[in-house]
Amino acid sequence: MSVTPVTITITGAGGQIGYALLFRVASGAMLGPDTPVRLNLLEIPQGLRAAEGAALELQDCAFPLLHQVEVYDDPKAAFRGTSHALLVGARPRAAGMERGDLLAANGGIFGPQGEAINAGAADDVRVVVVGNPANTNALIASAHAPDVPADRFTALTRLDHNRALGQLAPAMDTPVGDIRNVTIWGNHSATQFPDVAHATAAGDPVPALLAARLGGVDAAREWIVDEFIPRVAKRGAEIIEVRGSSSVASAANAAIDHMRDWVHGTTGGWTSAAVVSDGSYGVPEDLVSSFPVESVDGSWRIVQGLSLDAFAQHRLATSVAELVDERDAVRALDLI
Numbered sequence: 411m412s413v414t415p416v417t418i419t420i421t422g423a424g425g426q427i428g429y430a431l432l433f434r435v436a437s438g439a440m441l442g443p444d445t446p447v448r449l450n451l452l453e454i455p456q457g458l459r460a461a462e463g464a465a466l467e468l469q470d471c472a473f474p475l476l477h478q479v480e481v482y483d484d485p486k487a488a489f490r491g492t493s494h495a496l497l498v499g500a501r502p503r504a505a506g507m508e509r510g511d512l513l514a515a516n517g518g519i520f521g522p523q524g525e526a527i528n529a530g531a532a533d534d535v536r537v538v539v540v541g542n543p544a545n546t547n548a549l550i551a552s553a554h555a556p557d558v559p560a561d562r563f564t565a566l567t568r569l570d571h572n573r574a575l576g577q578l579a580p581a582m583d584t585p586v587g588d589i590r591n592v593t594i595w596g597n598h599s600a601t602q603f604p605d606v607a608h609a610t611a612a613g614d615p616v617p618a619l620l621a622a623r624l625g626g627v628d629a630a631r632e633w634i635v636d637e638f639i640p641r642v643a644k645r646g647a648e649i650i651e652v653r654g655s656s657s658v659a660s661a662a663n664a665a666i667d668h669m670r671d672w673v674h675g676t677t678g679g680w681t682s683a684a685v686v687s688d689g690s691y692g693v694p695e696d697l698v699s700s701f702p703v704e705s706v707d708g709s710w711r712i713v714q715g716l717s718l719d720a721f722a723q724h725r726l727a728t729s730v731a732e733l734v735d736e737r738d739a740v741r742a743l744d745l746i
C-alpha cells in the first residue's frame with residue numbers, strides 16, 4: 411500500500427450527490443484498495459453543517475483507507491495539494507431564472523474554483539465537473555487555471571453513457587457488461603447524441619442485434635431514433651419527475667466510474683467523457699464536449715476515425731451548436 415494519502419477535493423459535499431459520493435470514495439471504490447485518501451470537503455456557509463455531519467459519519471465508518479477529512483468554505487484551502495477534484499456544488503436553476511442568469515451564477519462559482527486549483531492543486535490534478543451546466547462550467551474553471559493543462563479539466567457524461575447501457579441491455583436481452591463502444595457525443599443536456607452505430611454486444615454489432623430482435627433494420631432504426639435516444643437524453647428529466655428530485659446515486663456512481671477509469675485506464679473498448687476538444691470530428695477546439703474516449707497512461711484520448719453518417723453528423727452538430735451558444739454567452743459575460 412502506498413503510504414502517502416492522495417488528496418481528493420469534493421465540492422458541494424453537503425448536498426445530495428456529495429452524500430452519495432463521500433462514503434464510496436472513502437471506501438476505495440474510486441482509487442482502489444491500495445490508495446489511502448485524504449478528503450477535503452468544500453461547501454458554502456449554508457452547506458457547512460451538512461458537510462460537517464457527513465464528516466462525522468465518515469469517521470464513524472472507520473474506513474481503513476481514510477486518513478483525514480477536512481471541511482472548508484474557502485476554495486483556496488480546499489484545493490491546496492489536491493490531485494483529484496470532483497466539482498459537484500453548483501447553483502441550481504431557480505424559478506424565473508434565464509439561462510444567462512444561470513451561467514452567470516455558475517461563473518461566480520467555477521471561476522474562483524478554477525483560480526484556486528491553479529494556485530494550489532497538485533501538478534497532476536484531475537478535475538471532473540458534475541454541477542450543471544457541467545460542460546460549460548468545466549470550460550469556465552479551465553479558463554481560470556492558465557497554468558493547468560486544459561486536458562486536466564473534464565465534465566461528466568458517464569451518467570449518460572451508463573444510462574445508454576442500461577437501456578440497451580434489456581432491449582437486446584444482453585448482460586450490460588457485454589456491451590462495448592457506445593458513445594455520448596456533445597453536451598450533457600437534452601441535445602446530447604447517444605450513438606450505438608459502433609457498439610457491440612458480446613462482439614456482435616448492436617444495430618444488427620436490434621434489427622434481429624425488433625423485426626428488421628427499419629424497426630431498429632425507429633427504436634433508436636424515437637425511443638432510445640430521447641429516453642437517454644431526457645433521462646435526467648424523467649428521474650426528476652418520478653423521484654421528485656434529480657438523480658443522485660447514479661450521478662455519484664458515474665463520477666466514480668469516470669475518475670477511476672481516468673486514473674486506472676479503460677480496458678475492452680471506450681467510454682464517454684466530456685473533454686476539451688482538439689478539433690476532432692469537427693468539434694471546435696477548446697469546447698468541452700463529450701466524445702468516445704479511452705484512458706491510456708493516465709490521460710483521456712479521443713477515439714479517432716469513427717464514421718458518422720448524415721444523421722449522426724446532424725445530431726452532433728446540434729449539440730455542438732448549443733455548446734457554442736453557451737461558450738459565447740459566458741464570453742459575453744466576461745467569464746472566460
Ligand code: NAD
Pocket residue numbers: 421422423424425426427428452453454456457498499500501502519539540541542543544566567569570598656657658661
Ligand atoms: P444539492 O443542491 O443537493 O447539492 C449541491 C450542494 O452544493 C449544496 O450543498 C450547496 O450548498 C453546494 N454548493 C453550492 N455552491 C457551492 C460552492 N460555490 N462551493 C461549494 N459548494 C457549493 O444538489 P445535488 O443533487 O448534489 O446536485 C449537484 C449538481 O449536480 C447540480 O448542479 C445537478 O444539476 C448536477 N447533476 C449533474 C449530473 C451530471 O451527470 N453531470 C447528474 C445529476 C446532477
Ligand code: LMR
Pocket residue numbers: 542569645646647649656657
Ligand atoms: C441528470 O442528468 O440527471 C441531471 O443533469 C439533471 C439535472 O438537471 O440536474
